[in-house]
Amino acid sequence: MDLPDEFIPSLDRPVILRKFNKLSAATIRGIVSKWWEKIDTREKRSSTKELGRLIRKVEGKGHNRQKLIGFILDKFWPQGLNLSQISDLDFCSLLEQPNSFKWTLMAAENKEIGSAVFQVIPEQLICALKQDLQPLFSIHTCLRPHPELPLLVLRVQLFDQKRCGPESAQNPAPAYNSTRKLISRAPTYVVLPFNISSVGFSFGTDLYTKLIINSICKSVHSKNKVKLAKVDKLPVRNLNTVAFLHGLSRYANAQGVWRAYADRKVDSSPLDNPHNHEIVQGREQLKWSLQSQTGKAMMRFKGRTNIPEPTATSAEKLRYKSLLPVPRVDFIIESEKSPEKQAKFKLSLWGTDVFGGLHELCDKGYMDINRVPGWLTGENGPRSGKIINGEFYSEDISHRTL
Known part of the structure; x- marks a missing residue:
């Protein structure tokens, strides 16, 4: 109903x-x-x-x-x-309170070609969901656009159709005429990102959440002939991470020293004068900035050289704040040079902004920016992973704490 x-x-x-x-x-x-x-x-x-x-x-x-x-x-x-x-x-x-929910992201897959593309029409998805679950539950849906992120958020709440007393069996009136006949369950949220073939769900292990997820997966499969599979083994902490890492964003794989490419400062328009490009005009300024340790740290952690004045409190915070603050990252460091000298250990870092904190430690002289590896500057994005002989390899467990 x-x-x-x-x-x-x-x-x-x-x-x-x-x-x-x-x-x-x-x-x-x-x-x-x-x-x-x-x-x-x-x-x-x-x-x-x-x-x-x-x-x-x-x-x-x-x-x-x-x-x-x-x-x-x-x-x-x-x-x-x-x-x-x-x-x-x-x-x-x-x-x-974006951190109060965890999210499971599922992307389309095809057995023959791997990743696939499909289109989700919210109205059709809601209609199929109601047709599938209404024989078992009363259902209420509410669809809202996210005010800041390119997402549509669908709220789905199920109600058990429990009849109370002998009058319920004799009275064929709709269940919503009496509030005592329905037991409400916790709502489940479905995230529909714009222009990408994926669907997100608020994380839950209860029966009602599983029924909603299975119903939507079945609807997508019947209309688009694709299967939805989990992107990460463990849930993501907030929607900002979902939009940042899995949306149409240039920043997902261009952080740290590579951020200039995501900011489109390297690419030039064919209509612009090449002599006015920042690479040409700012070369001398770049050389001067990289002579100092703070300038090198700013370039490696933030991908820019303009340093705010440290006198203002707000500027001091912006100086170290990351584009997407990461509360925790885990790295498994392995060395495979020889069996006799093989070493393996795990490095876990956590805080309100891990890479912003490491940037501040470099500026204050507790770390040597010339010896800090790239995977500690956040150039791989907010991801955990393995470090094998100094090379970073991302893993599926990467976003569990974001």
Whole structure:
């Protein structure tokens, strides 16, 4: 059964309040204002000032925000929040706390040609998903574009069609007429990147998530004759990593000293004057910059030579911040020169920004930039892997902590 946006599920108050607690005060104000605009009652004008006063208290300090939100819900939405409103809360939480979810990315494969290309039409995918799962569950779907990344995010929530009491068997009315007849399950998110043949799923091991994933894989296979297979063995930490590494991005394999190619500073337009190219004009400046250790570190870690003034606090942070901060990387270093001198060990680095921290250590003299290998400057992107005789080899386990 397809549940409408107006359906009000039976959710305990603590569950709703926990969703609000994950959001900032400014986001809560925006969501409540959006809901209030949709209300069409005679009492709306007289209650607008009171609602505004309560929201200002939520944004201020010295008040119990949880009690204020509970009071707002009891006064203005006493029957509870509908599925559209709950989806608003979940989507905002997804954007404000990107590390709270893990993601499994699946790409198209063909037995004959290996990687394959397919087109996902969201409306057809949702229709096939509903046809497949509606005999077993009631289902609600909500599709939203990501405001910053080239992604569409589909929220899918299943409800067990459980009948309560003898009246349910006699009453053939739709299940959504009674909130006590349905048991809601945790939503699953499906990510549809633009222009690439892959689909992402919020990581989960429960039965409901597996059913949704299997249904979508079956739909893609029946329409495009391709099979979806996992890109990485272990899940990715956030959507930024998904878009960065698996989207149409020049930065996925061009970091560190190679970042100038991703920034399109090396490529020149046929309409430009070649004598004005940065390589020609900036050659003397580049030679001067590379004479200092800080200039060499900036070039190797960031792929540029312009160094912000270290006096400003914001500039100091931007100086070392990586394009995609990596919280952890693992390297397995192997030496295969001879069986007698063979060595193997694992190097694990973690922090808020591993390569940004290594850059700062080089600037402060704790590391010699002339002896730092390229795989420690982030030139291979935010990937873990094996180092065999000094050469970097990426592995499938690379993105588990991103």
